[in-house]
Amino acid sequence: MKIIIIGNGIAGNQVAFTLRQQSRENEICIISAENVPEYDPCSLPYFLGGDVEKKDIFRKKIEDYAQHNIKLVFNNKVVSIDPEAKSVTTDKGLEIGYDKLVLAHGGDLFIPPIEGIGNPGVFSCKQLLETEKLFSHNGSCAVVIGSGAIGIEVAEALKKKGYQVYIIELLDWILPALFDEPTAKRLETAMEGYGIHVCTGEKVLRIKGDNGVTSVVTDKQEIKCDTVVVATGVVPGTLLAKTAGIETGRGIQVNQKMETSVQDIYACGDCVETIDACTGEAAMFQLKHNAIEQGLIVAKNISGENAEYLGAHAFARAHFFKTHAATFGKTIRGTECLLGQTEIFEKESGKDYLRVVLLDGRVIGGQAIGKYADTIGLLMSAMWRKDDINLLKRKWKNIVQSKKADKLPQIRLGHIFGFGS
Amino acid sequence: METRREQLRIDPKKCTACHRCTIACSMKHHGTVNPHLSRIKILQFKNQELNVPVICMACENAPCIKVCPMNARTKASNGSVVTNTEVCIGCRACMYICPVSGPAENPYTGQTMTCDMCKDDEAGPWCVTACQYEGALTMHENDSLTTETARQQAGRFRKIYS
Numbered sequence: 001m002k003i004i005i006i007g008n009g010i011a012g013n014q015v016a017f018t019l020r021q022q023s024r025e026n027e028i029c030i031i032s033a034e035n036v037p038e039y040d041p042c043s044l045p046y047f048l049g050g051d052v053e054k055k056d057i058f059r060k061k062i063e064d065y066a067q068h069n070i071k072l073v074f075n076n077k078v079v080s081i082d083p084e085a086k087s088v089t090t091d092k093g094l095e096i097g098y099d100k101l102v103l104a105h106g107g108d109l110f111i112p113p114i115e116g117i118g119n120p121g122v123f124s125c126k127q128l129l130e131t132e133k134l135f136s137h138n139g140s141c142a143v144v145i146g147s148g149a150i151g152i153e154v155a156e157a158l159k160k161k162g163y164q165v166y167i168i169e170l171l172d173w174i175l176p177a178l179f180d181e182p183t184a185k186r187l188e189t190a191m192e193g194y195g196i197h198v199c200t201g202e203k204v205l206r207i208k209g210d211n212g213v214t215s216v217v218t219d220k221q222e223i224k225c226d227t228v229v230v231a232t233g234v235v236p237g238t239l240l241a242k243t244a245g246i247e248t249g250r251g252i253q254v255n256q257k258m259e260t261s262v263q264d265i266y267a268c269g270d271c272v273e274t275i276d277a278c279t280g281e282a283a284m285f286q287l288k289h290n291a292i293e294q295g296l297i298v299a300k301n302i303s304g305e306n307a308e309y310l311g312a313h314a315f316a317r318a319h320f321f322k323t324h325a326a327t328f329g330k331t332i333r334g335t336e337c338l339l340g341q342t343e344i345f346e347k348e349s350g351k352d353y354l355r356v357v358l359l360d361g362r363v364i365g366g367q368a369i370g371k372y373a374d375t376i377g378l379l380m381s382a383m384w385r386k387d388d389i390n391l392l393k394r395k396w397k398n399i400v401q402s403k404k405a406d407k408l409p410q411i412r413l414g415h416i417f418g419f420g421s
Numbered sequence: 422m423e424t425r426r427e428q429l430r431i432d433p434k435k436c437t438a439c440h441r442c443t444i445a446c447s448m449k450h451h452g453t454v455n456p457h458l459s460r461i462k463i464l465q466f467k468n469q470e471l472n473v474p475v476i477c478m479a480c481e482n483a484p485c486i487k488v489c490p491m492n493a494r495t496k497a498s499n500g501s502v503v504t505n506t507e508v509c510i511g512c513r514a515c516m517y518i519c520p521v522s523g524p525a526e527n528p529y530t531g532q533t534m535t536c537d538m539c540k541d542d543e544a545g546p547w548c549v550t551a552c553q554y555e556g557a558l559t560m561h562e563n564d565s566l567t568t569e570t571a572r573q574q575a576g577r578f579r580k581i582y583s
Contacts, residue, residue, distance in 0.1 A: 403434050
């Protein structure tokens with residue numbers, strides 16, 4: 001069987017290496033648009049900031065592919081798929097036939113339509129090549145457009161390199177998809193404390209400068225700078241799937257076995273639209289752990305096992321200098337369209353802050369800063385178990401007295417909610 | 422690769438919070454007596470008279486391996502999951518995702534550390550040796566942990582029904 005994998009990212013490699021582990025017979029080929037072995041996009045900001053060396057961001061070495069008998073085609077971007085003839089065509093004119101095709105080409109950086117976005121002083125931090133350009137760029141003042149996880153990490157990295165850094169966010173608070181306003185405002189204060197200027201509720205109108213950036217104009221001010229980093233999010237790459245007539249929504253649509261609407265074509269990673277494992281609604285969490293899990297499911301299904309994907313889940317951490325924060329599940333803004341009674345549990349001491357979102361007495365999300373974040377995993381498991389917190393409160397005394405090992409998570413959970421005191 | 426699977430079993434009923442295991446752990450891994458450098462932590466719930474030793478449970482399908490941005494969390498040959506301190510940047514993602522909040526933070530380096538079952542020592546984990554009188558920590562290999570638990574449960578049912 002000839003298996004073609006488009007994309008040399010985390011999901012694609014997970015599929016290839018899991019398949020190879022199971023059998024040595026299949027012919028496996030990865031088509032990559034870049035010319036490096038698999039690297040981890042999550043580590044790029046830390047490479048940029050000089051925390052780690054370049055060798056540490058790679059998850060695989062070039063020898064690993066030959067050792068596992070996986071063929072690697074570099075510098076070829078697949079432009080069309082022909083499901084009738086079962087073949088793919090690349091931009092270099094290469095035509096490769098397949099028995100099973102896996103789409104794992106991930107997402108593309110969303111480039112906002114701003115005047116002057118094509119300026120050579122505008123960088124991004126999603127791919128290695130772009131990050132290396134930014135790494136070797138010499139500047140003193142940078143503007144980061146967008147304050148998602150990548151934006152925050154790039155801002156920290158540039159600050160470490162000695163830049164003066166501004167973050168511009170269109171919405172009212174930073175990390176808008178991950179945190180609620182009270183948590184994000186605390187993080188903003190912390191960032192300001194480290195000398196990073198945060199401007200929320202501002203829209204970038206144009207980037208000035210002919211050969212290199214001289215300033216960024218927003219609707220409120222003009223910032224003089226020499227570097228601009230675009231971190232406005234990632235959109236799933238659906239254009240390629242459309243050439244094969246695969247159904248797409250926000251991302252490529254897949255069923256529980258990660259199959260697309262066209263036979264023998266699977267999809268995984270950042271380019272698919274899946275369901276939220278906890279609530280069951282359509283969701284897109286373009287995160288590393290989801291890509292790994294989806295890759296495993298695809299590999300199992302190709303090799304004949306019947307594996308079902310249960311859904312993606314949101315878990316992210318924001319970390320800059322000495323401030324640590326974590327988030328999972330839904331924010332309060334994400335629950336606005338849900339039926340049921342939402343409650344918020346808050347706890348605060350000094351700079352540490354905990355916020356738990358409850359729907360009908362069950363944990364569906366949470367955010368924490370500082371020491372409260374250390375035990376956020378317990379709340380996450382409560383979300384998976386769908387623990388009823390009100391019931392736990394009523395039965396709290398009995399549960400504690402039983403001292404059973406299997407009740408330990410509930411006992412610790414009760415302490416987080418303060419039933420013990 | 423065949424992985425030998427070793428697990429520690431904790432029994433909070435037997436734990437007296439004497440902290441001998443934390444001393445043994447910091448002694449083994451850092452050569453000093455310093456509870457902050459211990460990979461095992463003891464939670465003391467004074468109101469409930471309950472002490473819970475918290476340690477990495479060495480999950481089969483560990484979530485911390487998947488979320489680490491530097492791929493520093495790796496599965497060792499004996500089944501334990503350890504942090505590669507050469508690349509760990511101290512982002513604490515493994516601590517946050519862990520369902521038992523197992524990984525401990527080294528306060529001096531900011532990196533995380535978890536139980537490696539003292540894999541270079543033939544005599545077994547030092548904390549288990551330190552706890553041999555109380556027996557709150559016991560070492561299990563392969564599937565003996567689940568078998569042991571199943572046997573205990575079966576014993577309870579026998580008591581009820583006979």
